[in-house]
Amino acid sequence: MDKEKTESLNFLETIVEAELQDGLTELHTRFPPEPNGYLHIGHAKSICVNFGLAEKYGGKTNLRFDDTNPVAEDTEFVESIQNDIRWLGFDWEDREFYASDYFEQLYQFALRLVEKGLAYVDESTPESIAEHKGSPTVPGTPTPARSRSVAENRDLFQRMRAGEFPDGAMVLRAKIDLASPNMHLRDPIMYRILHAHHHRTGDAWKIYPMYDFAHGQSDSIEQISHSICTLEFENHRPLYNWFIEQLGIFPSRQFEFARLNLSYTVMSKRRLKQLVTEGLVRGWDDPRMPTLSGLRRRGYTPVSIRNFAKRVGVARRENVIDLSLLEFSVREDLNKVASRVMGVLDPVKLVITNYPEAQTEQLAIENNPEDPDAGHREVPFTRELYIERADFMEDPPKKFFRLGPGRNVRLKGAYIIHCEDYVKDESGLVTEIHGTYYPDSRSGSDTSGVKAKGTLHWVSVPTALPVEVRLYDRLFSAEFPLADPERDFKTFLNPDSLQIVKTAYVEPSLRSATTEDHFQFIRKGYFCLDPDSTADQLVFNRTVGLRDSWAKKQNKR
Numbered sequence: 001m002d003k004e005k006t007e008s009l010n011f012l013e014t015i016v017e018a019e020l021q022d023g024l025t026e027l028h029t030r031f032p033p034e035p036n037g038y039l040h041i042g043h044a045k046s047i048c049v050n051f052g053l054a055e056k057y058g059g060k061t062n063l064r065f066d067d068t069n070p071v072a073e074d075t076e077f078v079e080s081i082q083n084d085i086r087w088l089g090f091d092w093e094d095r096e097f098y099a100s101d102y103f104e105q106l107y108q109f110a111l112r113l114v115e116k117g118l119a120y121v122d123e124s125t126p127e128s129i130a131e132h133k134g135s136p137t138v139p140g141t142p143t144p145a146r147s148r149s150v151a152e153n154r155d156l157f158q159r160m161r162a163g164e165f166p167d168g169a170m171v172l173r174a175k176i177d178l179a180s181p182n183m184h185l186r187d188p189i190m191y192r193i194l195h196a197h198h199h200r201t202g203d204a205w206k207i208y209p210m211y212d213f214a215h216g217q218s219d220s221i222e223q224i225s226h227s228i229c230t231l232e233f234e235n236h237r238p239l240y241n242w243f244i245e246q247l248g249i250f251p252s253r254q255f256e257f258a259r260l261n262l263s264y265t266v267m268s269k270r271r272l273k274q275l276v277t278e279g280l281v282r283g284w285d286d287p288r289m290p291t292l293s294g295l296r297r298r299g300y301t302p303v304s305i306r307n308f309a310k311r312v313g314v315a316r317r318e319n320v321i322d323l324s325l326l327e328f329s330v331r332e333d334l335n336k337v338a339s340r341v342m343g344v345l346d347p348v349k350l351v352i353t354n355y356p357e358a359q360t361e362q363l364a365i366e367n368n369p370e371d372p373d374a375g376h377r378e379v380p381f382t383r384e385l386y387i388e389r390a391d392f393m394e395d396p397p398k399k400f401f402r403l404g405p406g407r408n409v410r411l412k413g414a415y416i417i418h419c420e421d422y423v424k425d426e427s428g429l430v431t432e433i434h435g436t437y438y439p440d441s442r443s444g445s446d447t448s449g450v451k452a453k454g455t456l457h458w459v460s461v462p463t464a465l466p467v468e469v470r471l472y473d474r475l476f477s478a479e480f481p482l483a484d485p486e487r488d489f490k491t492f493l494n495p496d497s498l499q500i501v502k503t504a505y506v507e508p509s510l511r512s513a514t515t516e517d518h519f520q521f522i523r524k525g526y527f528c529l530d531p532d533s534t535a536d537q538l539v540f541n542r543t544v545g546l547r548d549s550w551a552k553k554q555n556k557r
């Protein structure tokens with residue numbers, strides 16, 4: 001508790017605390033995704049901000065689907081969004097809303113503005129509307145439609161709704177101020193004609209509200225007290241306030257924060273969708289994608305993502321967060337919760353020549369040294385084992401604490417062995433290593449007095465499970481794939497972002513792994529079972545390595 005108290009408040013918490021002192025009684029936020037794609041890690045930040053603020057101060061958070069654009073939206077996306085928010089650990093209870101449920105109400109709002117002489121139907125072409133808007137330094141001029149009578153506007157708007165006109169024939173515009181220094185106030189478009197099928201309202205509507213006429217009003221309808229969004233919408237705020245004032249509706253207040261940007265990452269649904277539809281990744285949930293479904297499949301935990309969001313913080317200054325901070329957050333959590341197991345990715349056979357051929361010992365090895373309650377599991381030990389090829393050198397340097405002729409090494413949870421000899425094939429590849437073990441050197445009851453500097457992981461040959469392992473690197477090889485507007489961001493895709501390893505063996509306990517489990521393959525990183533797994537072929541994804549190898553690589557350069 002004390003620790004939490006001394007944690008500094010972010011700017012939104014500072015505002016809310018001051019307002020609570022001033023008598024704010026209903027803190028009500030919302031998370032308003034457009035169901036036109038899967039949620040990404042940027043959305044996770046927004047979810048944590050909105051739900052987190054309400055949770056902290058006893059408020060409520062709505063989930064509202066901002067589904068005013070019929071063309072791009074789909075129920076597949078609605079379901080994935082619900083799933084992802086629940087997975088992150090947040091609950092909107094019975095407060096699930098759809099902007100499309102407000103279409104009638106929004107239409108009535110628009111009609112009210114028409115009646116007040118504050119909105120007009122304009123059949124000018126988009127080019128003409130743009131031209132008449134002027135520029136930030138040149139005031140706009142009215143199109144002929146601006147002086148239309150209320151009666152005529154009402155009639156045309158009603159007929160727009162009735163579907164009497166084709167797409168694009170005319171729009172409804174707010175009548176505000178063509179000379180405003182804020183371009184959003186220069187008679188923005190409120191409604192457009194679109195004969196399109198909507199995933200919820202079907203063919204009922206031939207006109208659809210623009211985002212700027214739907215979003216703020218939806219907040220008011222739901223009596224959202226704090227409408228939190230990203231900085232791009234700062235300039236829209238005067239427009240939203242104008243609508244609130246003219247319509248006399250609930251005064252939701254908008255607060256903006258800096259969006260999350262991540263290095264080596266592209267974070268826009270539109271671009272992520274391109275990667276999916278062009279087959280450049282395996283789907284929205286490809287483990288290399290920054291989507292929540294991708295991160296989940298990769299082995300990220302909800303806790304790690306919430307901690308990441310906390311670390312990144314909420315501010316009004318634009319910045320780019322290093323991807324390694326996200327990796328750090330998952331490593332930190334997995335270190336606490338992942339079961340330690342053994343898996344050999346690039347195996348070579350080790351034969352312990354003085355170990356009885358028919359013998360199998362079940363060694364009890366602890367599941368997680370970080371968690372005293374995690375217990376032990378039995379791992380079979382036999383005369384023939386697989387070890388990692390890179391853990392043996394024919395002629396190792398002094399500092400190499402692994403295996404080489406005449407050297408000792410500890411096998412994790414088992415015995416110290418002494419390397420006697422090795423066999424090579426005609427190409428010079430080492431095919432087998434021969435050693436002897438010290439029978440009284442068993443871990444936990446070692447009375448041998450023999451020394452070994454290194455400890456190796458291993459898998460017993462007769463019960464080894466052959467598995468596929470997928471190793472991932474960053475999806476983009478450029479730190480800022482969008483920095484150069486002249487270059488297609490897809491040209492920065494990292495060709496080595498996925499490496500499929502077909503040679504791996506893991507210990508038999510992994511036979512019962514589920515996609516919910518998290519593992520540390522000792523010395524190899526954190527892994528989880530991929531849903532592509534079948535009874536015959538288990539597939540493991542590496543979530544992240546044990547250390548930030550990327551930072552090391554960069555320092556060397």
Ligand code: ATP
Pocket residue numbers: 031032033034035041042043045046066228229230258259260261267268269270
């Ligand atoms: P994208 O550009 O990826 O399509 P969007 O803003 O168009 O994102 P929405 O579905 O409209 O997607 O976003 C829902 C909410 O998530 C909005 O309130 C938006 O501000 C927030 N959000 C989107 N991207 C980020 C980000 N990178 N960081 C923080 N919040 C974000």
Ligand code: MG
Pocket residue numbers: 034
């Ligand atoms: Mg959007």
